[in-house]
Structures are given as C-alpha cells and as structure tokens.
Amino acid sequence: MWAKYNMGVLAMNQHPSKKDQILTDKHINFFQTFGYLAFPGLVKNCIEEIQQAFDKVWQKHGGGHNGKTHEGKARSCIVPFIDQNEYLCRLLDDPRILDISTKLLGSDFNYMGSDGNYYVGDTGWHSDGGNTDILHIKIAYYLDPLSRDTGCVRVIPGSHHFGDQYADLLSRDVGSSQDLWQVGGNQVPAQALETEPGDVVVFNHKTKHASFGGGGWRRMFTMNLCQRYPEARVQELRDYLNGGARFWIDRAYGQTMMETAGPERTRHLEQVMANDGHLAELSRQARERMDEPSRG
Secondary structure, eight states: OBOOOOOTTOOTTOOOOGGGOOOOHHHHHHHHHHSEEEETTTTGGGHHHHHHHHHHHHHHTTTSGGGSOOOSSSOEEESSOGGGOHHHHGGGGOHHHHHHHHHHHOTTOEEEEEEEEEEOSOEEEEOSOOSOSSOEEEEEEEOSOBOTTTTOEEEOTTTTOTTSHHHHHHHHHGGGHHHHHSOOGGGSSOEEEOBOTTOEEEEETTSOEEEOSOOSOEEEEEEEEEOOOOGGGHHHHHHHHGGGGGGTOSSSSOHHHHHTOOHHHHHTTHHHHTSOTTHHHHHHHHHHHOSSOOOO
C-alpha cells in the first residue's frame, strides 16, 4: 500500500498540524493485516540533506565496512548509523516519523537503533525477528532509484502472522522455493515496492522480505523501533540487545544521538539506555572470536 498524505512543506522539528498527520485508521488496518506500508516522497523535501549526511558518516568510517573501502563485492554495514550524525538523529524527532511510530507502537515507543548499508546483489527471503509478541518495526530509507529488477525491497503480505498456517509454511519453506515449488526466490509471489529517493517503507520485523537483481552500491539505512517493554519483561529487552554485540558496539546508541536528545527523544531512548550496560562485555567477547563486525 502506498500511503497517501499531504506533503506540504513540513520541515523536520516542526509540530504537525492535523492535515499533516500521516496515518489513518485504514493505514493502520492495512499494516496490521499485511505487515507493511510504503510512503512515496515522505522525506523528499529533505532528501538531499539526508543523502549528504549519509555520505558523511561513511566518509568518517573509511567508506566501507570496518573502516575499509567499499568495493561493491560484499555488503558494508555501520551500526549504529543515524546516531553518528546530528542531522540524521533528528529524523527520530521528525513529526512525520513520530506520527507513524506513535500510531503503530504507542507514544512511549523505544528507538532500537539503526544501520546504514551499501547493499550488494541479492538478499534472500527472511524476517528480522519473530520471537516476541512485542511489535518491532523497521523504517527503511532508500536513497537510490530501485525497481523490481534492480534490488527494490519485496515483501510477502501477511507473512508476519506467525502461528498462522500460511505464515508458518512460508517460514519453513520459502528458503527452499526452488526445490519445493520450482521457482527461484525472485519468482516467489510478493509485492515489489519500487522506490525513488525520498520514499520510506515501514514493515513489521516478522514480515518476510527480500531483494533481487541489485548492484553493488545500493544506499539504504533503517531505524528500528518497538513497543515499550513492560517492566516485568525487561529481561527480554536485555536479551534482544545482546544481538548488538556482533557489531562490536559498547552501547546501543551512539554518543551524538544521546547528547543531542531533547525531552521528547529521551523518552524513546530511556528504557534501552537503562538496560544496555551488559553490552560492552559481550562486544569484547565478540571481538575476540570474530575477524570483523557483522555485515548485517
């Protein structure tokens, strides 16, 4: 679903008026049913600034993965990403992003970090999570034109309903589509979300997604958000944060994200900041057993 909204001239950090609100009840119903939404041109009014900030973060880190040059042969990834640039941090304060996030997750949602990427080639079918009933979403920003044949994201509508026969069969079988269904991954029935710079795609972490036919320099970054964890389940949050160790990070957030946070943004950081103290030791252990931080 390509969500419709009034772009107007809403700049980052302005308070949205009623006409500038993005999500309607119909969009929410669509998201709950099919597991994704797409917003054409949502940040088109500031896409040049976003692209420049994206490039600055990569330049600061040597241009590619783990401080090396990106050569277009393997995915390069930086985690956390938007946290390292003050302009990109402010996307978490943008009224358009807040409208989407609060209506899907609640006004006290958690920011769960970000990743910046140069994608290379195909990415097979997968979900980003699925072991919790707490809703996690990904907000993906695409900085280059992408079609179904050049690496745009594809989603399988309804695949996020874990426990449903359809979704469970997909989880079990989609990785063996050629053997089981005589179709390659790029022929699995799905919605191809072709994008232009400034478009934003939102999907449930459980939603099956993939891309095929892409080149070696596809620029994309994400923000991951979730519902706030009940205090009685905060150990689940700590366990989730353990995954950050593979990226060799000592805190879930970058310093710039925390240092530039006002009261509203801090509300979306505080639960994670109070529960990531164990991450530094896990990352130390990861550095001892891994040759490089994870590429995704």
